[in-house]
Amino acid sequence: MNSVRVPGGCFCGNVRYVVTGPEKFACFCHCKSCQHAAGAPLVAWATYSRSSFEVTAGEMHWHRSSPGVTRGLCSNCGTAISYENNRRPGEIDLTLNSLDGAAVPEPRAHIWTEDKAPWLQLGDNLPAYKKNISG
Ligand SMILES: [Zn+2]
Ligand SMILES: [Zn+2]
Numbered sequence: 001m002n003s004v005r006v007p008g009g010c011f012c013g014n015v016r017y018v019v020t021g022p023e024k025f026a027c028f029c030h031c032k033s034c035q036h037a038a039g040a041p042l043v044a045w046a047t048y049s050r051s052s053f054e055v056t057a058g059e060m061h062w063h064r065s066s067p068g069v070t071r072g073l074c075s076n077c078g079t080a081i082s083y084e085n086n087r088r089p090g091e092i093d094l095t096l097n098s099l100d101g102a103a104v105p106e107p108r109a110h111i112w113t114e115d116k117a118p119w120l121q122l123g124d125n126l127p128a129y130k131k132n133i134s135g
Helices: 032-038
Strands: 004-009 015-021 025-030 042-047 054-057 060-066 069-074 080-085 091-094
Touching: 015 042, 025 060, 025 091, 032 042
Parallel strands: none
Antiparallel strands: 004 015, 015 054, 025 042, 042 091, 060 069, 069 080, 080 091
C-alpha cells in the first residue's frame, strides 16, 4: 500500500496532527484503563509508526495513566488522542475518531474482552481476544 498523510485533531480544534498511514492495525479496546480514560465502554484505536506522528497545532497534555503508558489528550477540551506503551516502542495508537473523516480505518478485532461491559453485545463477527492479541 502507498503511504498517505493522515490528518486528525481534537473536538475543540486546538490540537491538529498528521500521521503517515496506512495503519499497522486497528481494533476496539475494552480494557478497564481505556474505559476510565474515555468514560466510555470501549475505545477504537489505530496503530501507526511513532516517528510519523507530528502535532502541527495546539498543545497536548501527556497523562501517565499507568506505568510505562502515556496517553495524549487535548490540553483544552480533553479529547483522547493517543496511547503509547513502553512495551511497544516505535508505535503510537491514535483514537479512530480523532482522525479526519475519510481517513478512518476499520477496526479488525476486539481486544481485552475480559473487561468488556456485560451489557455490551458484540455482533460484528470480528475476532475477539480476552487480552491483547500478543497475549
Ligand atoms: Zn481540543
Ligand atoms: Zn485499552
